[in-house]
Amino acid sequence: MRVRPDVSVVVIAYNDARRLPRAVASSLAQSLGVVETVIVDDASTDGTGEIADRFAAAHPGRVRAVHLPSNSGGCGRPRNTGVDASSGRYVMFLDSDDLLDRHACLNLLAAAEDTGADLVSGLCDRIFLDVPEGAKGRVRPWYPWLYRRSTAHGSLSDEPRLLYDTLSTNKAYRRGFLEEHGLRFVERLHYEDLLFTAEAYLASGRTALIPHRVYNWLVKERTAAPSISNRRTQLANFADRLEIHRRIDMLFALRGAHDLRLAKDVKFVNHDLVLYLRELRDRDPGHRARFLELAAGYLAELDPRAFELARRLPAIAAYLIREGDHEGALAAAEYRAWERPELRARLVERDGRVYWGAGGPRGRHGHRVLDVTGLGFHVRPLKDLRPANTVTRLETRGGRVLMAGHVLNPLNRVPADAELAGTLEFCDRRRRARTVRARAVVRHEGDRLAWRSEFDPLRRIRPIGFIDPVWDVRLRVRVNGEDMVTRPGEGRGSPSLTGVALPVRPRLTRIAADRLRSYVTGGGHLAFALETASPWARLAGAAALRAARSPAGRLVWRRARGLKKSVRRRLTARTTKIAVFNGVLSRLPVRPGLAVFESHLGRHYSDNPKYIYRELRRTGRPVTAVWAYASSPKGFPDDARLVRRGSWGYFLALARAQFWVDNQGFPEGLRKRPGTTYIQTWHGSAFKLMGLDQPRMKSGPAAERARLRRMVERYDCFLVRSGHDAETLCAGLGIRSELLPAGYPRNDPLVNGLDGDPELAAEVASLRASLGLDGGRRAVLYAPTFATGRKGRPVELLDPPVDPEVFARELGEEFVLLVRPHYLCRANVPPGARAVMRDVGAVPDVTPLLLLADALVTDHSSIMFDFALLDRPIILHLPDGRDRATGYFDLELHGPGPITRGEEELVAALAGLDEAEAVHASRRRAFAARFGEHDRGTAARTVADRYFPAARPGHGGNRHGRTA
Numbered sequence: 001m002r003v004r005p006d007v008s009v010v011v012i013a014y015n016d017a018r019r020l021p022r023a024v025a026s027s028l029a030q031s032l033g034v035v036e037t038v039i040v041d042d043a044s045t046d047g048t049g050e051i052a053d054r055f056a057a058a059h060p061g062r063v064r065a066v067h068l069p070s071n072s073g074g075c076g077r078p079r080n081t082g083v084d085a086s087s088g089r090y091v092m093f094l095d096s097d098d099l100l101d102r103h104a105c106l107n108l109l110a111a112a113e114d115t116g117a118d119l120v121s122g123l124c125d126r127i128f129l130d131v132p133e134g135a136k137g138r139v140r141p142w143y144p145w146l147y148r149r150s151t152a153h154g155s156l157s158d159e160p161r162l163l164y165d166t167l168s169t170n171k172a173y174r175r176g177f178l179e180e181h182g183l184r185f186v187e188r189l190h191y192e193d194l195l196f197t198a199e200a201y202l203a204s205g206r207t208a209l210i211p212h213r214v215y216n217w218l219v220k221e222r223t224a225a226p227s228i229s230n231r232r233t234q235l236a237n238f239a240d241r242l243e244i245h246r247r248i249d250m251l252f253a254l255r256g257a258h259d260l261r262l263a264k265d266v267k268f269v270n271h272d273l274v275l276y277l278r279e280l281r282d283r284d285p286g287h288r289a290r291f292l293e294l295a296a297g298y299l300a301e302l303d304p305r306a307f308e309l310a311r312r313l314p315a316i317a318a319y320l321i322r323e324g325d326h327e328g329a330l331a332a333a334e335y336r337a338w339e340r341p342e343l344r345a346r347l348v349e350r351d352g353r354v355y356w357g358a359g360g361p362r363g364r365h366g367h368r369v370l371d372v373t374g375l376g377f378h379v380r381p382l383k384d385l386r387p388a389n390t391v392t393r394l395e396t397r398g399g400r401v402l403m404a405g406h407v408l409n410p411l412n413r414v415p416a417d418a419e420l421a422g423t424l425e426f427c428d429r430r431r432r433a434r435t436v437r438a439r440a441v442v443r444h445e446g447d448r449l450a451w452r453s454e455f456d457p458l459r460r461i462r463p464i465g466f467i468d469p470v471w472d473v474r475l476r477v478r479v480n481g482e483d484m485v486t487r488p489g490e491g492r493g494s495p496s497l498t499g500v501a502l503p504v505r506p507r508l509t510r511i512a513a514d515r516l517r518s519y520v521t522g523g524g525h526l527a528f529a530l531e532t533a534s535p536w537a538r539l540a541g542a543a544a545l546r547a548a549r550s551p552a553g554r555l556v557w558r559r560a561r562g563l564k565k566s567v568r569r570r571l572t573a574r575t576t577k578i579a580v581f582n583g584v585l586s587r588l589p590v591r592p593g594l595a596v597f598e599s600h601l602g603r604h605y606s607d608n609p610k611y612i613y614r615e616l617r618r619t620g621r622p623v624t625a626v627w628a629y630a631s632s633p634k635g636f637p638d639d640a641r642l643v644r645r646g647s648w649g650y651f652l653a654l655a656r657a658q659f660w661v662d663n664q665g666f667p668e669g670l671r672k673r674p675g676t677t678y679i680q681t682w683h684g685s686a687f688k689l690m691g692l693d694q695p696r697m698k699s700g701p702a703a704e705r706a707r708l709r710r711m712v713e714r715y716d717c718f719l720v721r722s723g724h725d726a727e728t729l730c731a732g733l734g735i736r737s738e739l740l741p742a743g744y745p746r747n748d749p750l751v752n753g754l755d756g757d758p759e760l761a762a763e764v765a766s767l768r769a770s771l772g773l774d775g776g777r778r779a780v781l782y783a784p785t786f787a788t789g790r791k792g793r794p795v796e797l798l799d800p801p802v803d804p805e806v807f808a809r810e811l812g813e814e815f816v817l818l819v820r821p822h823y824l825c826r827a828n829v830p831p832g833a834r835a836v837m838r839d840v841g842a843v844p845d846v847t848p849l850l851l852l853a854d855a856l857v858t859d860h861s862s863i864m865f866d867f868a869l870l871d872r873p874i875i876l877h878l879p880d881g882r883d884r885a886t887g888y889f890d891l892e893l894h895g896p897g898p899i900t901r902g903e904e905e906l907v908a909a910l911a912g913l914d915e916a917e918a919v920h921a922s923r924r925r926a927f928a929a930r931f932g933e934h935d936r937g938t939a940a941r942t943v944a945d946r947y948f949p950a951a952r953p954g955h956g957g958n959r960h961g962r963t964a
Helices: 020-028 048-058 076-085 104-115 160-164 175-180 192-203 235-255 258-277 285-299 305-309 312-323 326-334 363-370 535-549 551-572 574-583 607-618 648-656 695-699 702-712 723-727 729-733 745-752 758-770 804-810 846-852 863-870 903-911 913-931 939-947
Strands: 007-013 035-041 063-067 090-095 119-128 139-141 151-153 171-174 207-219 347-350 353-356 389-397 400-408 420-428 435-445 448-455 470-479 482-486 501-503 515-520 526-531 594-598 624-629 641-644 659-662 677-680 717-719 738-740 778-782 815-819 837-839 855-858 874-877
Touching (some): 020 090, 035 048, 035 076, 048 063, 090 104, 104 119, 160 258, 171 175, 171 192, 192 235, 235 285, 258 285, 258 305, 258 312, 258 326, 285 312, 285 326, 305 312, 305 363, 312 363, 326 353, 389 501, 420 448, 448 470, 551 574, 574 648, 594 607, 607 624, 607 659, 607 939, 624 648, 641 648, 695 702, 717 939, 745 846, 778 846, 804 903, 855 863, 855 903, 863 913, 874 903, 903 913
Parallel strands (some): 007 090, 035 063, 119 207, 659 677, 815 837
Antiparallel strands (some): 119 171, 151 207, 347 353, 420 470, 435 448, 470 482, 470 526, 501 515, 515 526
16 A cells, blocks of 8 residues: 655756756655655656656656646646645645755654644755855855744734745645645746745745755856746846736735735835846846836835835835836945945935935935935945946057046035045956056046046056956045045946957066957956957967866966965964064064054054153153054154054064053953063043953853953053042953053043143144134034944944934034044934034044033943043933943932933933033032042153153153154
8 A cells, every 4th residue: 555655845847857867866865754756847858758757667656757748838837737746745846956955854844743834934045056165155045034943923924024935945835735725836927936925825824934954946147048037137037027926916905914915015125126126237228128117117006115114225226216217226226235335326415314316305205215324425434435437438549548437426525625636456356466557637527526547558557467367447536645446337428348458568478468358347347358369379378278277287276376375374364473473573672662552453543542652752751652553554643653553563563662552452362571561541431341340251251251361461550540440440350460540641631721732732723623613602522432233233323312403403503513433333424414513433532522522422431531520511311221231330320410311301401501500510520539530630741750761861852763
């Protein structure tokens, strides 16, 4: 008697004789004992049917072969035929070019029987065969967030996001469930999965999800015969998808499932439409116009709320298609924030907000959908902006190359009075360090930057030949000393960028090549490929290429390249530098008077180290000063030697220094020698629990506590401002070094004022003028500590505490708000708010800002301890209970000012600032006396006198170097 199989796997195939055996083998190899395989041949002409018959003959009772009399043109009829021909209690589907996981049937069946589910779904992995084995991006799970753990849902309404996984192949269906509801695939339409799974989800009494991989979707993008799901270049393909969606809409409408319809619309915007839009720019204008016409017709049928609920950029793309702004739509679809994308859209500013698209928003709905203020285009550094660069001229004349184009200038981020300089760069794609440059002239031209370059390629570009076949082009624009790098490419108004030849003279003679020929990359950018016009040279080059591509040639090349990378990696690795520091450099003699200064890991010339350095320079101490910078030496003192943090010069300076001075921490792992004195100034008194006092540190790995201990054991001196510091901060960090009760050097000007310090007075005056603070209004500094978002990461953009419009209306005549974000994020001050708000995040040193501020708004940032010394109003703003974290004291009882919980309270507190002084002034003074008891305006001098010898009579003052 034949045992009824637990699961039937329906394998559909058409002209796939090469891959069908592999798919069927994955079904036969299932760890579940009783599995039936039904192969449905969709009238193949290449031997697929014969292979199916051979499997059926070789595995009687386990494999059945069914042949359709004529090709169905899709997947619906073969799957339906397979369901009718199968007998298992549960049914699964497998395409002939994919694979089942070995335990797929077992895991799905177990979940179905444990939960009583009609439908069970498991994780699907997309495996991109064009990506090398083991490389990043080869395996990409399909909506993995749905499958983080085992779950069961009573209905689709319980989890509408199931509609994102509309594959039919990673699921098992109870046969009785299919028969009871008459569930079958629609025929003669592609994307039948979408409708089938929507019907199944809707009808299912219980749907279970398991976190186990059950299906391997094998994707080969570079193929002459792409799968149906990858034929997105065909308009009929998109028309079928829209028809399927309209049928799903009708299904939900008939069931009265309007919320599910909305969820499906959001999914269409987030997923379905974007798949096509990202490939649309490469199509001809006629194809694009017809596609966008089809899309606009369907988008007009969507619930308008879908555009507001979908992800920001896909929603903008969909909305602008409906509105007819096709360029803006394509630019939004192509903008992938996680990939350092190119900004191809114009931006507009209205009423202090930033909107996507050239025309600006219309109506409230358009304002909500197109608002991209939160993406921070108006505050990003120019190096991160990457605006589109359109080539308008590319030709050779008389042996010279003429290139020209224009770069978007979004929101006029490059001001009209900026000093501009341009460089056109040709970069060896395989070795980015090999770059040749030509001068480019850059000028303003309306809302964009026009550029032009002319040069002799024979003299300027010298490829090696053979090993550097492809060269990319970049335009580097220097704006007031800041670089903005763009990629020239195609755009509206571009001539043909393909086939222009630049004569070159490779270093390996002209046998290697004699010209660079232009082409356009898949991303729409200009690039050049080496080639030669000589047939003999082409033969020689082809022979060299064949040799290089032979197994022996590839082996030699891989080994040479691997050796080079390995040597470079080892020589520049941080671990190598630390090992050399500890084993070799630290044996060199200490240089008397050499002091290495660092502030906030080299980010700025600021904080306590800055003011100790200024004191040493003022008093002429015999000190050779070295300052470490993290990325740019701009802003660091000209009369000191500068080294890049992490460089060999940096480690050599630390090894030979008599003094280390910093406020955060020199690199972990460096063993400080006895002859070096480490003065740790720190960067603020503590409200939040620190070091070993933090619960996560107490309960965390012992290695973290050991790491902290090794860091603090290097300190020889630790500056404190009060007994509070000694009892909390020092105890939490486990400080065992000398505690120097000197106060903070950065606070000396707060106590002493600017009299007698003309350098700082000039810095404050210049800052006041640059911020436009001479109009009589009072300056309020908003400076909270950093906030964390998802996964504990710092929030990238800090919004003002009051809506700019509200601030302008209620407080704008009396106050200007200076927004100072933590250095781990940026201020999100809208461009239209300039009249009442200023972004001061780029000011490296906070002390001048404190001196010119008339009041402070903060949360529990340590800045409140410093500002209290000025005896000016402080407001503690803790919206929505944020940052009511456990601290060393109660802010309600001991804070230096009133606490506000929302925007209205903060506005009221600022409006009544003077009246509240009678209540809060004495409290603030008590706060300053308690937490700043050692701040007497002499901290820098105390440190200098304690550790640095005074200049001897007759000897020159400081010994300062120059930039290294």
